[in-house]
Amino acid sequence: MKVLVLAGDGIGPEVTAEAVRVLEWFGQNRDLDIRVTERDFGIANWRKHGTMMPEETWQQIQDADAILFGATGSLEQAGAVPPEERRKGSLLRLRKGLDVFANMRPVKMLPALSEGSPYKPRVTEGVDLMIVRELTAGTYFGTPRGIETLPDGTRRGVNTHSYTEAEIRRALRFAFELARTRRQHVTSVDKANVMEAGALWREIAGTIHREEFPDVGFEHMLADNCAIQLARNPRRFDVLVTDNLFGDLLSDAAGAIIGSLGMLPSASLSEPDADGRRRALYEPIHGSAPDIAGQGIANPLGSILSVAMMLRWSANRPEDAAHLERAVEAALAKGARTADIAAPGEAAVSTKAMGDAVIAAL
Known part of the structure; x- marks a missing residue:
């Protein structure tokens, strides 16, 4: 299975690194036949190479069996990028180009987190x-859209x-x-x-x-x-x-x-092709959180649980998916908490330590 990793911006690289460690554990210990390729994406790629997403990355996106995505840059960061480049490297282009219309966002309360809710x-x-959540139509894609200047000189924003x-x-x-x-x-x-x-x-x-x-x-x-x-x-x-729109807000x-978006994974799937293969995009539903990026305190469990969804929907390995979900529950039951899910008085662990706890539970 060809897995393309686009860690993206902000906390994306930090949480995705732990998810990749977990995915590779399954390759080493559960005979999961995978080939993982990582590419820069988004603002990070713009800063390094002057483009949000080079065409060779888009070709790899088309060829991948599954994509593990991190996060995209903030509105403030995106303001420094020309509009055409923003469109080229946008998450909306990724979703629309792959036609991953069915976005699944599970919300399951784990007993260990009850005090954090x-x-x-x-x-x-x-x-x-x-x-x-229907993911490739509605307000985010309808036309006409944009900001226009009216005859009286005032501006109007339009989304359809x-x-x-x-x-x-x-x-x-x-x-x-x-x-x-x-x-x-x-x-x-x-x-x-x-x-x-x-x-x-x-x-x-x-x-x-x-x-x-x-x-x-x-x-x-x-x-x-x-x-x-x-x-x-x-x-x-x-x-x-x-x-x-409502799927974005309600999820x-x-x-x-649960008490934190850091816990929530997602899977976005296309219609199956003639061979039954669905294009697939997996990502935590949180944003890039630039205010905590680089501090090693972000919660990687949304990304790790996105790997569980990948195992279930793209690898057709429901037993392995359940094994990973149980490992996350076990790590939490033993007291592992990042800052976002720690109850008052509970000690918080780092992003990597949470990944360590899940791998130990596996």
Whole structure:
């Protein structure tokens, strides 16, 4: 399996280094046949070579069986890069170019982290949900977009929220098929009460449920109500499917259940090709966190758990994926904590020490 590592900016290289160590452990100890290639990407590459992403890197992206991604630079850093270069090396280009439309963001409460959560244990105990975010359409890709100057000299920012039936259908089908492997329930989230694209989303979701997946439990939910329910009763959710913008916001809100975005992995998949192969992008959902970059204190578990998703979805090694997930739980149960998940009074370990703890548990 050809794995391309794009560590990126900020804390990306630090957390990704620990994930690569874990991935290579499986190559050495579990007969996982992998070839890992690492390339600079983003602001880091711009500073070294004057381009966010050279064409040879784009070719390697196209050829990879799986991509392990770190993080992209901050808005402040990106301001120093010409717009054309920003587009060339953007995460949006990566997602759209690979057509990885199905973004899975699992949120599972681990008992060892209950004291680090801002919610009461009776709210978080047993939480195990999957957010499926449509990743290649909607507000982040719709046109027209941009900042324009009006006749009176003032400026207006424009982004277009747009979805086709086909884009909605494939996201919903993915979510229903995933629910069949879990607890058999889908919550489709929209703003059908005020958005025409949301009304279309709701209509298609209901039709797909009735005609193709009547065996799966199903409900519609407005996005604002969903935000409330994630805080009040997150255990009610199994698979939650929504559009690009709401998926971005709600998955971050769900991160509060665990207590840190540093714990959350993700996998983004394309449709399968004729051979059943899906293009795949794996990454923690946190950002580049430039304020703590280089200090060795970032939490690598989101990146490490992204490797678990890679083992499950790209390597077809569900036993190894479960083995890694258990190792993360074991490391936490033995008290390993980075600063973001340490409860008051708990000692914090470094990024590398957390990687060490997971490998020891493996």
